[in-house]
Amino acid sequence: MAGSISPMNGGSGTHSYARNSTWQRSGAAAVEDALKEAVMENLDLQKVLCDSKSNTFVVADLGCSVGPNSFHAMETIIKAVQRKCDKISLEFQVAFNDRIGNDFNTLFASLPEHGRRNYFAMAVAGSFYGNLFPSSSVHIAYSSASLNWLSKVPVGLTAEGSPAWNAAKIHYSGAPDAVARAYEEQFEEDMDIYFRCRAREIAAGGLILITMAAVPNRDVQHRMAHTLTFIEPVLIDMVKEGVLAQERVDLFNIPIIFPCIEEIRRLVEKNKCFEIVKMERLEVEGDAKNAVMHIRAALEGSLNNHFGNEIVEQVFERAIQHQHKLHSALMNTTSTGIFAVLRRN
Known part of the structure; x- marks a missing residue:
């Protein structure tokens, strides 16, 4: 499929997502206190546990990739729940979810040992744009940066x-x-x-906690869009030199969106199953360092699927040569986003 979606680079090598995801880590760190506050103030613990025959509290990370960012967020959420349920004995289960091709081996190999973590862990492979869990079995769902990825390339983009x-x-x-x-x-x-899927899976009184890149209005181009368009002239130069066919570029699109904050609000309200407890704008300081490595960690799989490994190696060799242009575009900028707390009615 043209522009098909591939998971982040697996493993722990030079080009891996595990070693090149500090941008995502900065966004997650910016809301650490907000995550604690959201759980302490808004989780209806009695309600979410009232119909349960088990003392297991389930947290799902939807779009976990390969770590280590996910582990820190899960620890933060679970510690907040433990503080809130001080007199209730609970066991915790974390469901790490991502696409089927995700490198779950690296994820679990780098997981803190059981004595150093306060939860049991399991993998749930599959798209979160579909059902993943039994009805009312999840108490908190967490999505960080993952909802910017569409389920597929929009219709019409590759049709001349x-x-x-x-x-x-x-x-x-x-x-x-x-x-x-x-x-x-x-x-x-x-x-x-x-x-719709989360409304079925999350117990009444449970929460969805979302952080994602977003823009204040449609007239604003998101900072991260520069990292995507930076690849375009590299590909066009390769077409001009006869290294790459024009048709291959025409048929490739990256299914990432930076939505307007009010559009996100509208879509939550349209569903009617979740109460918007909080929806606030985030600003994270930009870091231009190692920008090309971050792009490679996120997009290399998708580029490989479409263009082939040999072409992709050339793309990133050329990108490194011109990385100063990207650095100039990203310097002294902030990355805008949104932090939302939604409670299941």
């Missing part, structure tokens, strides 16, 4: 003659309005599925 035909580009940034609308329509469809 379509209003959303996105020739010579790999994202909606700087593309015609029809391309941006196609991304928005796919995002609405995906989020409708996401909230």
Whole structure:
């Protein structure tokens, strides 16, 4: 499939996501106190446990990748629940979820030993744009940076003659309005599925905790969009030199969106199963260092699937040569996002 989605780079090597995910880690660290507060103030513990015949409290990380960012967030959430249920004896289960191709081996190999963590761990492979758990079996669901990924490339982007035909580009940034609308329509469809599935799986009184990159309004280009469009001229140069066919570039699109904050609010309210407890804007200081390595860790699998390993090696060799241009674009900028706390009605 053109522009198909692949998991983050696995393993623990030079190009791995585990070693090149400090941007995501900064976003998660920025909401650490907010996570604790959300659990302490908004989790309806009596309600979520009232119908349970077990003393097991389940936290799901939807889009966990390969760690280590996920482990810190899970520890933060569970410690807050423990403080809240001071007089209730609970055991904790963390469900680490990501796509089937995710490197769960690396995830579990780097998991803290049981004596150094306060939960049991399991893997749940599959898209969170679908059902993953039994009804009312999850008490807190957590998604960090993962909801920016669409379930698929929007319809029309790779069809010549379509209003959303996105020739010579790999994202909606700087593309015609029809391309941006196609991304928005796919995002609405995906989020409708996401909230319907979570409404079935999360116990009444339970929480969804979301952090994701977002923009204050549609007129603003997200800082991270620069990292995507940075790859475009590299590919076009390779086409001009005859290294790469124009058609291959025309058929490649990255299914990542940076939605408007009010659009996220609208989609939650449309579902009607969750109360918006908090929805606030985030600003995380930008770091241009090692930007190309971060891009590679996130996109190499998708690029490999479409262009092949030999081409991708050349893409990143060229990207390194021009990384100063990306650094200039990212310097002294902040990455905007959203932190949302939703409670199951």
